[in-house]
Amino acid sequence: MSLKKFVLGVVGAAVLAAPFTTAAPAMAEDTLYLPKLVYRTGPFAPGGIPTANGAADYWAMINERDGGVGGARVIHEECEFGYNTDRGVECYERTKGNHNGALIYQPYSTGVTYALADRTRTDKIPLMTMGYGRADAGIGTAFPWVFPLMTNYWGQGTGIMKYIAKQEGGLDSVKDKTIALVYLDIAYGKESLPIFRTMSEKFGFKLKEYPVTFPGIEQKATWLQVRRARPDYIVMWGWGAMNASAIKEAANIRFDMSKFIGNWWAGAEQDTIPAGAAAEGYKSATFANAGFDYPVIKDIMKHVYKGDADAASEKNIGQVLYNRSVLTQVFIHAGILKAQEKFGVKAINGEQLRWGLENIKMDAAMNEKMGIGGMGPEISPTCADHVGGGGFFIQQWKDGKFEVVSDVLTPMDDLVLPAMQEAADKYLKDKGLEPVSCN
Amino acid sequence: MEDMMYELLFFLEVLFSGLLTGTLYSLVALGFVLIFKASGVFNFAQGAMMLFAALSLVGFQEMLGVHWTIAFVLTVALMVVVAWCIEKFVLGKLVNQEGIILFMATIGITFFLDGFGQTIWGSDIKTLDIGLPTGSIDLGGIFVDRLELVAGLTAAALVVSLAIFFNKTKIGRALRAVADDHQAAMSVGISLRTIWIIVWSVAGVVGLVAGIMWGSKLGVQFSLTLLALKALPVLMLGGFTSIPGAIIGGLIIGAGEKLAEIYIGPFVGGAIENWFAYMLAMAFLLVRPQGLFGEKIIERV
Numbered sequence: 001m002s003l004k005k006f007v008l009g010v011v012g013a014a015v016l017a018a019p020f021t022t023a024a025p026a027m028a029e030d031t032l033y034l035p036k037l038v039y040r041t042g043p044f045a046p047g048g049i050p051t052a053n054g055a056a057d058y059w060a061m062i063n064e065r066d067g068g069v070g071g072a073r074v075i076h077e078e079c080e081f082g083y084n085t086d087r088g089v090e091c092y093e094r095t096k097g098n099h100n101g102a103l104i105y106q107p108y109s110t111g112v113t114y115a116l117a118d119r120t121r122t123d124k125i126p127l128m129t130m131g132y133g134r135a136d137a138g139i140g141t142a143f144p145w146v147f148p149l150m151t152n153y154w155g156q157g158t159g160i161m162k163y164i165a166k167q168e169g170g171l172d173s174v175k176d177k178t179i180a181l182v183y184l185d186i187a188y189g190k191e192s193l194p195i196f197r198t199m200s201e202k203f204g205f206k207l208k209e210y211p212v213t214f215p216g217i218e219q220k221a222t223w224l225q226v227r228r229a230r231p232d233y234i235v236m237w238g239w240g241a242m243n244a245s246a247i248k249e250a251a252n253i254r255f256d257m258s259k260f261i262g263n264w265w266a267g268a269e270q271d272t273i274p275a276g277a278a279a280e281g282y283k284s285a286t287f288a289n290a291g292f293d294y295p296v297i298k299d300i301m302k303h304v305y306k307g308d309a310d311a312a313s314e315k316n317i318g319q320v321l322y323n324r325s326v327l328t329q330v331f332i333h334a335g336i337l338k339a340q341e342k343f344g345v346k347a348i349n350g351e352q353l354r355w356g357l358e359n360i361k362m363d364a365a366m367n368e369k370m371g372i373g374g375m376g377p378e379i380s381p382t383c384a385d386h387v388g389g390g391g392f393f394i395q396q397w398k399d400g401k402f403e404v405v406s407d408v409l410t411p412m413d414d415l416v417l418p419a420m421q422e423a424a425d426k427y428l429k430d431k432g433l434e435p436v437s438c439n
Numbered sequence: 440m441e442d443m444m445y446e447l448l449f450f451l452e453v454l455f456s457g458l459l460t461g462t463l464y465s466l467v468a469l470g471f472v473l474i475f476k477a478s479g480v481f482n483f484a485q486g487a488m489m490l491f492a493a494l495s496l497v498g499f500q501e502m503l504g505v506h507w508t509i510a511f512v513l514t515v516a517l518m519v520v521v522a523w524c525i526e527k528f529v530l531g532k533l534v535n536q537e538g539i540i541l542f543m544a545t546i547g548i549t550f551f552l553d554g555f556g557q558t559i560w561g562s563d564i565k566t567l568d569i570g571l572p573t574g575s576i577d578l579g580g581i582f583v584d585r586l587e588l589v590a591g592l593t594a595a596a597l598v599v600s601l602a603i604f605f606n607k608t609k610i611g612r613a614l615r616a617v618a619d620d621h622q623a624a625m626s627v628g629i630s631l632r633t634i635w636i637i638v639w640s641v642a643g644v645v646g647l648v649a650g651i652m653w654g655s656k657l658g659v660q661f662s663l664t665l666l667a668l669k670a671l672p673v674l675m676l677g678g679f680t681s682i683p684g685a686i687i688g689g690l691i692i693g694a695g696e697k698l699a700e701i702y703i704g705p706f707v708g709g710a711i712e713n714w715f716a717y718m719l720a721m722a723f724l725l726v727r728p729q730g731l732f733g734e735k736i737i738e739r740v
Contacts, residue, residue, distance in 0.1 A: 045562030221700035274658025
């Protein structure tokens with residue numbers, strides 16, 4: 001925090017000016033409108049800020065480096081919703097018609113995702129929920145407008161299980177083990193329960209479930225119980241303030257941190273740095289690797305920050321959540337390019353972007369071309385499959401930074417896919433909807 | 440036999456750890472008690488003041504690159520300025536208004552402080568490290584959290600000094616007079632302005648201490664304001680006007696919720712500690728509406 005920023009902040013707070021001052025410029029050029037629902041304030045701001053910064057910086061870089069996408073300038077506009085679902089929906093309604101119509105939404109909130117799933121269907125706007133949201137939304141015929149583009153929570157649970165099995169020398173060796181599942185006691189955290197219960201039955205390990213009362217600031221009782229249960233592994237489905245607190249408590253009971261594995265919303269610098277030395281050795285899943293050694297991050301550093309490393313680091317560049325958000329934008333970028341190519345227009349609409357996203361081939365060569373080689377998964381979604389394969393990694397916190405310590409982990413599709421299909425069928429039945437045709 | 444011994448040790452560990460966590464709740468509750476005792480206002484903004492103070496402490500440290508003790512002094516000065524502003528621009532205009540109006544004014548202060556603090560210092564999570572001990576001590580199989588031990592001692596020291604302040608000093612007596620009756624106190628020459636500024640400043644400092652303890656545990660972040668919800672059952676149980684009540688209330692709530700979570704929780708699906716704390720407080724309220732140590736107010740018509 002510089003003195004200049006401090007003074008600016010004070011002045012900014014004193015002037016209660018309306019933030020909505022700029023009017024839309026006269027539309028003479030082709031533009032692509034990408035509104036972004038953000039939460040830079042409120043209890044989840046520590047996670048909201050880096051994800052918002054990653055998106056803002058990526059599109060600023062694209063406008064600066066390439067003059068936009070395929071000749072159309074990108075208009076990236078934020079709407080602050082403070083992680084409140086009602087305000088998120090209001091943001092959506094307020095922005096969806098701006099600048100010839102929004103192309104896609106990415107709320108980074110499971111609550112808003114649920115609230116918008118039906119609205120985006122009516123409005124024909126894609127909803128990108130990479131790594132969160134509804135576990136069944138990967139079924140494209142049931143959720144034609146929702147793009148998880150990554151394995152869901154169930155897939156992640158099975159991938160983490162594969163990792164644990166590998167540590168123990170195979171799935172047969174986990175039979176007599178005890179796994180503690182520590183989860184935030186809200187809809188998001190409970191998503192982990194069915195799959196771990198199923199796996200416990202199938203693979204024979206003992207599952208101990210520990211719900212943590214929202215928001216998870218105080219967890220003493222949970223960790224006293226964990227200590228008594230003496231689990232071999234702890235898996236955590238946490239978010240926000242809960243994570244750092246859990247890491248500290250695990251260290252307090254002197255648990256072997258290399259056997260404590262969080263999911264990918266419980267594995268960012270915002271979770272480990274506040275926990276201090278206690279976090280050393282802590283592991284978590286990740287699908288977008290942290291670090292600066294990727295061309296896309298280097299380009300942001302060059303074009304947005306002009307090489308000013310301090311300014312860039314204040315904006316979380318290279319951190320797990322920042323890079324994850326950048327990766328998501330790259331996939332959107334690829335979808336736009338694909339749609340422009342197919343439909344022969346620069347200023348595509350939401351419907352065309354849906355086609356684009358259903359036809360991207362993010363293989364090693366394409367990832368390399370887009371500047372994300374080695375940073376994230378290879379995916380090829382289709383109309384029916386909005387997941388598109390892909391895998392994730394386990395990373396470990398060592399000496400103040402995350403390092404990838406596993407090979408690519410993929411879900412146990414035999415467990416996950418039938419459950420997804422079943423949930424999607426139920427959704428369609430409950431809503432009285434017909435599946436869309438992909439032929 | 441060994442199992443029984445182990446269970447007994449575990450019970451003691453739960454109890455002791457609950458008591459220590461309780462003192463951390465007490466620290467938050469103390470700020471409420473101070474202001475209620477001196478001005479009859481339920482200060483909804485106490486959680487926000489705690490966050491603002493902790494954010495400022497870390498902010499000063501980062502901005503000026505100074506030792507935490509200097510940042511502490513600067514933060515105390517800032518909290519005095521905040522208290523002055525609250526008196527000057529909000530409460531001073533509302534003298535002799537109904538309690539509910541003052542309460543609503545503090546809701547406004549909460550939103551202002553939340554937003555103002557985040558505007559100046561940002562909403563990122565910040566690491567607060569002033570060298571408080573971390574980790575746990577092994578006492579024959581019972582693990583005791585070092586940080587909570589320090590928090591317990593700090594709470595005890597705060598209570599003793601506040602008790603002396605309220606009972607033995609002139610200002611303390613003036614505070615109590617104001618609490619009883621604004622107008623009567625003013626008529627005998629007590630300056631309501633000064634008293635309010637002092638008490639809000641003291642509550643700000645107590646908020647800072649609580650913020651340091653919780654911030655060292657969790658990092659300084661917006662969620663700290665939610666701790667005010669943890670202080671509420673403590674206040675209901677201990678009484679809104681009693682400093683020892685805040686401590687005893689904290690101990691009972693802390694130990695009660697941990698024991699409930701561990702011994703009752705598994706039978707009802709777990710995660711019961713939050714509402715159990717309120718249930719416990721309500722059960723006490725049925726027997727003693729004024730709380731354990733609260734003053735029974737009798738209004739004669």
